[in-house]
Amino acid sequence: MSVRRRSLSRFDALVGHRVVVRSTVPGERGPSGGPAFTDVIGRLLDHDGTTLRIQRRDGSEVDVATSTVVAAKTVPEGRARVRTRPALDYSPEELAEICTRGWPPRVLEPLGRWSLRAAGGFSGRANSAGVHGDPGTGFEDALARVEDFYVSQSLPPKAQVIDETPWARRFTDAGWTGIGGTRDHAVVQVADVATVLSTAPARPSDVTVTLEPTLTADWLAAAERDADAYDPHDVQHVLASPRFVVFASVRGDQGLEAVARMVVTGEWAGLSSVHTSPHARRRGHAARLLEACAEWARDEGADKVYLQTMQHNTAALALYARYGFVTHHTYRYVTPTR
16 A cells, blocks of 8 residues: 555554554444444554555454544553463464464465465475465365466475374375475474563673664675575565564674564564574573564564474574473475475
């Protein structure tokens, strides 16, 4: 939505706040015979005089025509937090969709509840079919459409399937197998932001964590994601296109020594790209990055945080466990064998 802000709009003061917007439903009648109404609750991201764009708690966005709005007001944060869902109450499929919003592919096509994702090969998450829910068509047809999509993107067909689900078994039965190696199985963990922050010990101020809203070449080089091998537009989109994202770093005598990325979509924060240079390890940099990112996420309205790491990364899993992270689900990448 291109935004050209009108002056003196009644919605200007609500931008950036959690709101409840009541609007009429065109063409429908309520129980009493009058207009039917619907409510949307979320953060008002912006408006252009004709449309309000609201981000719900799960990070999804909805547009509401201002001509249908009956009432709009802020929601006290305390009341909003009482009704929030615990992290473990989300199904693996719901959380997988939230993760996609925090690591958005440059090309995203829905296939029912599945997501066909592509970003020029940059990262497995952004270049695999997200299998979460019903594809809205027969399984064989869904597989064919997945393969056709990746052929059109000049990428090998690949699916991200949640372990211990009927879909995982169906992919196996269809001859799709794991990609093997250290990138085969991944763990999705969750924690309350408040738990992360309450666990953080008091620390001396000998290390400074810098938070930047934009992606820089220094940060990207320190993250060691082989970004030079991909189209920079794909890399930029995946890492930096979310509305609320921050790039954290710790700088030393030899440049950036450790980096991390945090994104907020609705009430969820997503931690990713945590990396410490070999010469700077065992100094607590990763822990301090996590704490700083969690504090930023809390200030942006998130109360839950997820992360994704590989099952073999025992050092990272041990760190996250100290901050209250628990495993929500696991997934793997599979490809057709033929």
